[in-house]
Amino acid sequence: MALGSGVGFRLDFTFFIFRLDVGIPLKDPGRDEGDRWLFGDLKPKTVVYNFGIGYPF
Numbered sequence: 001m002a003l004g005s006g007v008g009f010r011l012d013f014t015f016f017i018f019r020l021d022v023g024i025p026l027k028d029p030g031r032d033e034g035d036r037w038l039f040g041d042l043k044p045k046t047v048v049y050n051f052g053i054g055y056p057f
Contacts, residue, residue, distance in 0.1 A: 002025065004027075007022055008020065019052040019053070023050070
């Protein structure tokens with residue numbers, strides 16, 4: 001199981017939503033056992049940005 005952490009910002013209008021999320025991976029299950037936690041490898045290039053425009057539910 002992978003694990004990550006992040007924070008997001010949303011602007012909710014009546015007809016659409018702007019969303020900006022920023023996250024970092026904390027655990028990568030694809031790595032060798034014993035090397036899955038990424039605390040020592042946190043670099044600016046590992047930050048994941050996600051921008052979305054959508055409809056409110």
